[in-house]
Amino acid sequence: MQVTVWQAPGPKAALQRASAQLPEPGLDEVVIEVEHCGLCHSDLSMIDNAWGMSRYPLVPGHEAVGRVVAVGSDVDSALIGQRRGVGWISGSCRHCPLCLGGTGNLCASLEATIVGRRGGFASHVLAHQDWAIPLPQGLDPAAAGPLFCGGITVFSPLIDEGISPTARVAVVGIGGLGHLALQFCRAWGCEVTAITTNLSKAEEARGFGAHAVLGLDQLAQHSGHFDLIINTVNHSLDWPVVLGALAPLGRLHQLGAVLEPLSIPAFALIATRRSVTGSPTSSPASLLKMVELCSRHQIVPQVEHLPMDRINEAIDRLRRGDVRYRFVLDAPA
Ligand SMILES: [Zn+2]
Ligand SMILES: [Zn+2]
Incomplete structure (x- = not known):
């Protein structure tokens, strides 16, 4: 499947729109068509290779919200059409004591969304189904993205x-x-x-x-x-x-x-x-409880929207601290 990505070709570079081949979803993965993706300070750290673990071209974005459009062979096809959110983590082993004990965010086999994977500044993003969190009724999908990392x-x-x-x-x-x-x-x-x-x-x-x-x-x-x-x-x-x-x-x-x-x-x-x-984010169980609490108490990120093609403007402004309080990039209509 050909997809569109916004990628940094090297450290500290501006993002460029490009076309890429999306891998087939793994057995328990879902393909999400991105509608909105928040911009987090960690995206800047990864673009800049500030933590020494970036690989280029790098597709940042780890606060993605969109609809499931395809699933791996072990995933119930009823998920297709559901709206889900993906944060810093896209997968964990699901079998170790930490995953089984409800602290999968500490798993040694953790897969981070923008470390060795392509992130959410793209038309599509892959995630393991446990880490693609369903959005409850009452949570605005256009503003919800920042909950999945910042929240x-x-x-x-x-x-x-x-x-x-x-x-x-x-x-x-x-x-x-x-x-x-x-x-x-x-x-x-x-x-x-x-x-x-x-x-x-x-x-x-x-x-x-x-x-x-x-x-x-x-x-x-x-x-x-x-x-x-x-x-x-x-x-x-x-x-x-x-x-x-x-x-x-x-x-x-x-x-x-x-x-x-x-x-x-x-x-x-x-x-x-x-x-x-x-602490580094949290487990899928805590993510599920978080979105439910947000829906019940109208907890909403205060966001400024820009179209995905203006991602570099959002990055420049975030570098200057010029946003109240989070950018969300919207997919082209
Ligand atoms: Zn594990
Ligand atoms: Zn983040």
């Missing part, structure tokens, strides 16, 4: 770490991840504080569910307060101050991919049993 990334600490609805939660950074984290934490029942260096976003943060908005430099005045701090920022912070803002037993959950080591004072952990954790 599940911030939903993971709540569901996978068993956060209580009575928890006091702070979200650091009000961007593509943070604006979704605020919505999830509010729906979860928590006391929600948004923390930003850009207080011009304060009103929008309250609209996303924040009970309070603090400047990052005000965090030192809230020592011992938060049960969970979700950090979406990918550069170093004043870690002793951030840890000091945690209550006893509190958790700093790191989602921003800071490249330099985190410098953590041991006593900030020892005296109060605080912990520092992180």
Whole structure:
């Protein structure tokens, strides 16, 4: 099958529209005709080979939504026509203790959508059926794409770490991840504080569910307060101050991919049993629960749409941080 892709020919290159041969779907794979695909910061890291694992030509895009148009021989043909979403992960082995135990996002045989595979900036994308998540009624398919990477990334600490609805939660950074984290934490029942260096976003943060908005430099005045701090920022912070803002037993959950080591004072952990954790998206089970919660609570990414042919404009603007809060590229009509 001939398909259209938007691909980077080499590191840091602009994407070019091209034609490619789509492989036959594997036994348990589905072919999705892409309607919409969100643009994530990880797409930029992969285009730039910032993590040293990019292969070119590289087709980015890992927040894809579209309809199933073909299935592998082990997949029920009733899936054809269903609308499904695909995120960072397209497949896992399904047989190891992690997959069987419901933590398939930690599988050693994980297949990432844009690592050695072609992603969602394309007319069609392949995924294993477990990782192609059905969209429930009430979820707008045009805006849902960013839930499948950005959304599940911030939903993971709540569901996978068993956060209580009575928890006091702070979200650091009000961007593509943070604006979704605020919505999830509010729906979860928590006391929600948004923390930003850009207080011009304060009103929008309250609209996303924040009970309070603090400047990052005000965090030192809230020592011992938060049960969970979700950090979406990918550069170093004043870690002793951030840890000091945690209550006893509190958790700093790191989602921003800071490249330099985190410098953590041991006593900030020892005296109060605080912990520092992180997570890479989540399992298909958590994805299914996430979209259901989004449908029930009208949790929606705030997106700006551009046609797929203007992908390079979206990439340039995301590099400058010029988007509130996520781009979604739409397939040609
Ligand atoms: Zn596995
Ligand atoms: Zn992503």
